[in-house]
Amino acid sequence: MSVKYEGFSAEERAAMKEHAREQKQAARRATRADKAEQAAQDVLAKIAEMDGADRASAERVHAVITASAPGLEPRLWYGMPAYALDGKVVCFFQSAAKFKARYATLGFNDPAKLDDGAMWPTAFALTEVTPEVEARIADLVTRAIA
Template structure:
């Protein structure tokens, strides 16, 4: 058996490997910053830069999601997470936006980690497909984010 990249990473797509490499770079880059304020400011710039570099349909949704999340929960700090815009509380990701282009899917995703307080009985959604961020979707995002942070 040869040692090709595909056999070395069997089971992961090229997009998944790229996301893991992005995450490693994010961790490395964050470790180089000195002050908490410097880290927060750079993390937000990184998120805005990532959003600006997205294809138009993803960018339009990501901009609206970013605005809704930061307005609804100012306590959440923007940061990159596996190359995606994410929003963290005390450094731990609560929610994230995944562009459709990221994994070549037909829709973008707004996802929530297990830290999000969205519990409803014994089963509840933790990710939502987005094809467009309408005013109604924006209001729902704000409602979910507020619930997520308690």
């Protein structure tokens, strides 16, 4: 049985276009301080665009990450709020609406130092950001940049 390649979904193509726009905007900014300040504002604006539960979760995740790891710089990454160290995205928040998923996701990229043996999680489903979840996020982010 032959499986036909359908290509990227509309959501995936939109994310790639958003990433290209983000890169162009960042390149136009004058200084490193200007870039960092504008990138942080871009993240807050992206969070403000989200609906309901996604927005509430993204606001809490943003607050926890910026408080727990002030060395991480907020920026957009494929249209998602992300947090970078030395220019490399360590973690990101993906809203449920982004790819029409049933839950939001907190993801970690390979610069995150979460290694635990031969296998460890790099993404976490978020259905609600409770105080316990906030504590877990703070711990993960702190370990990720240790």
